[in-house]
Amino acid sequence: MNLDQLLSAFPHLVGPLRILIVDDQPVNIRVLHGVFRGKFEVLMATNGEQAIAVCRSQRPDIVLLDVVMPDISGHEVCRQLKADPDTKDIPVIFVTSQAEDSEEALGFEIGAVDFISKPVNPVTVLARVRTHLALKLQNDLLRSMAMIDGLTAVANRRNFDNALTNSWRRCLRDGAPLSLVLLDLDCFKQFNDRYGHQAGDSCLVAVAKTLKLALRRPDDLVARYGGEEFACILPNTDAKGAANRGASMREQVKALEIEHADSQVGPFVSISVGLVTLVPHASTSAEMLLEAADQQLYRAKDTGRDRVCAIEL
Incomplete structure (x- = not known):
């Protein structure tokens, strides 16, 4: 199922989808916000510590994460998110101007699901985010069904x-x-x-x-x-x-x-x-x-x- 089919088939299980954009440059946040405005709920963070706090409190459905930031690098943010049981299942897409193969290899090793190169192409960004949101929702639904009592429909x-x-x-x-x-x-x-x-x-x-x-x-x-x-x-x-x-x-x-x-x-x-x-x-x-x-x-x-x-x- 693609994203639209999932949202249509399971409206009672899927609420508003939230995207967290993390970048220390406001102009980059504005560009990405423009891509998703009106399509998803958009959350924003301008540094690594703020991003981790938002993930723990708001539970976004996906994170678009800048790699180079002044306080905590995107790599370290990803490591901390994947080490926390409350945030480990949130997909992370790195948004970076560093296109070396070694950078991609490191990103995948620490848990990222994809890379998007700067400057971003709005069509490419939207397509990739929709694909990973659909994959996440499918996994969430499978986990949910395995965790529900068959008679009463509450948690098992x-x-x-x-x-x-x-x-x-x-x-x-x-x-x-x-x-x-x-x-x-x-x-x-x-x-x-x-x-x-x-x-x-x-x-x-x-x-x-x-x-x-x-x-x-x-x-x-x-x-x-x-x-x-x-x-x-x-x-x-x-x-x-x-x-x-x-x-x-x-x-x-x-x-x-x-x-x-x-x-x-x-x-x-x-x-x-x-x-x-x-x-x-x-x-x-x-x-x-x-x-x-x-x-x-x-x-x-x-x-x-x-x-x-x-x-x-």
Whole structure:
């Protein structure tokens, strides 16, 4: 599929495409901006440190990177992007006046996907960028499909494990709080026994959709953790914000009013929620966070179900 076909076929999975142009010369940025204006969202950086920061915070879909810059060279920027799990999959195209074979060999060795020579030809630049955007979107879609739970269409356990590791690393680096929610459908075995497994599957789908709608930010993630258990990762979320999210999830699931005649806690399907918040540091780990959330979930179920139990470490 070419880029237009991908954008047409998967509009719900592909948002506005963003291009980061990195060059210490404003005139070069203006030229490239003119090529992409009206076609893509254009981000700009005038030095290497700024480029790395934009990639980490804005996650562009592709980077057009000048090689020769005064602070950090384009080669070093590329190395740092490829060494970071959060940015390693962003394609990098070097834009350079250095056309030697050794320069191209070095660029490909450190992770670049292509080279564009200065002065740029607008037709060539646009064609190459569109080609690499199409390749990236195809890879993103394949990775996405491998990371989605087949029943509920939220993240699967493998996706959750990867996302928790990456969120932990980012919050550790930034000194930011990380909250984790584990939740379980109350008396779900009895629900399946009375209404059948097909109804049970429909219930899980409805709950998963509700949980996903309860999350408000792009970096938040809801995953099917196993069976009738779900997990939600909330980066950069303090204890108060996480408690609000947990309470909202509980209320919105009850608002579905899915009949559960054999529930011990009410006439409708409900959830028990365990929640933990901490600021990662060297003496803690993602496994510790997960264990603490599991303990809070056990406490919620042990003290009557249909409630939120939380702790801040």
